[in-house]
Amino acid sequence: MLVDSHCHLDYLERRGENIAAVLQRAKAVGVECFLDVATTLVGEPKLREYCATYPGVFRSVGVHPNHATEEPDVCTEELIALSDQPKVIALGECGIDYFREHTTPEIQKKVFRTHLEAAQVTDLPLIIHTRNADEDTIAVMQEVYREKPFRGVFHCYTGSEAILAAAQEMDFYISVTGILTYGKSQELRERVAGIAPSRLMVETDAPFLAPKPHRGKQCEPYMVRHTADMLGELLDLNAVELAEQTTTNFFRLFKRAKLEITS
Numbered sequence: 001m002l003v004d005s006h007c008h009l010d011y012l013e014r015r016g017e018n019i020a021a022v023l024q025r026a027k028a029v030g031v032e033c034f035l036d037v038a039t040t041l042v043g044e045p046k047l048r049e050y051c052a053t054y055p056g057v058f059r060s061v062g063v064h065p066n067h068a069t070e071e072p073d074v075c076t077e078e079l080i081a082l083s084d085q086p087k088v089i090a091l092g093e094c095g096i097d098y099f100r101e102h103t104t105p106e107i108q109k110k111v112f113r114t115h116l117e118a119a120q121v122t123d124l125p126l127i128i129h130t131r132n133a134d135e136d137t138i139a140v141m142q143e144v145y146r147e148k149p150f151r152g153v154f155h156c157y158t159g160s161e162a163i164l165a166a167a168q169e170m171d172f173y174i175s176v177t178g179i180l181t182y183g184k185s186q187e188l189r190e191r192v193a194g195i196a197p198s199r200l201m202v203e204t205d206a207p208f209l210a211p212k213p214h215r216g217k218q219c220e221p222y223m224v225r226h227t228a229d230m231l232g233e234l235l236d237l238n239a240v241e242l243a244e245q246t247t248t249n250f251f252r253l254f255k256r257a258k259l260e261i262t263s
């Protein structure tokens with residue numbers, strides 16, 4: 001069994017997909033568990049509905065840095081309260097993004113910190129998004145981490161050495177997307193090959209970042225298999241071993257996830 005450790009089912013539905021069919025296509029190729037990652041609080045009811053409807057679907061609660069300007073007043077207590085629901089297994093995705101400056105750095109940092117503090121209280125793992133902002137992302141994390149540690153994953157790893165060092169220091173996991181399969185990603189592949197297999201996960205970030213050979217198409221959870229195949233090659237694990245390793249890692253980090261029997 002493979003896990004898609006990061007996807008956005010609500011985005012797929014907004015783009016016209018039928019979610020039952022999306023999940024069926026994934027299950028047909030052995031992808032049976034999904035972490036549907038929140039990007040806003042206003043979108044929360046939709047994610048709750050998917051979790052209530054579909055076995056194997058879990059979710060997070062949080063505000064993506066690109067949406068921080070829409071929900072700048074989110075507070076720690078609110079995140080803690082919202083996360084106390086069935087099938088909520090993580091906080092995020094949260095972090096800092098200077099690639100798309102939808103939100104000022106100040107607001108982004110404030111909203112990010114709110115998630116880190118909620119993680120300290122709930123012990124829920126964090127899903128970290130960082131783009132063109134390694135330095136500030138790590139600095140905010142380290143500052144809060146020193147008060148009390150938290151757990152989590154750097155999602156959509158693209159090869160940064162600083163992120164790798166931070167992951168080691170704070171005992172974080174690393175998750176890879178379809179970018180790993182792209183022709184130009186040689187450096188990323190070399191770096192990922194050196195990461196301990198016990199710290200790695202695979203994700204699609206669907207509907208974005210479709211892996212080869214689907215590049216350019218709308219990404220769906222079933223495509224995580226191609227990213228997994230590439231990761232297996234890099235780690236010298238066969239498909240079964242790679243699936244077992246990344247699935248074990250997922251459930252070790254996201255302790256609250258309890259998989260129902262789905263078939």
Ligand SMILES: [Zn+2]
Pocket residue numbers: 006008037093205
């Ligand atoms: Zn995402």
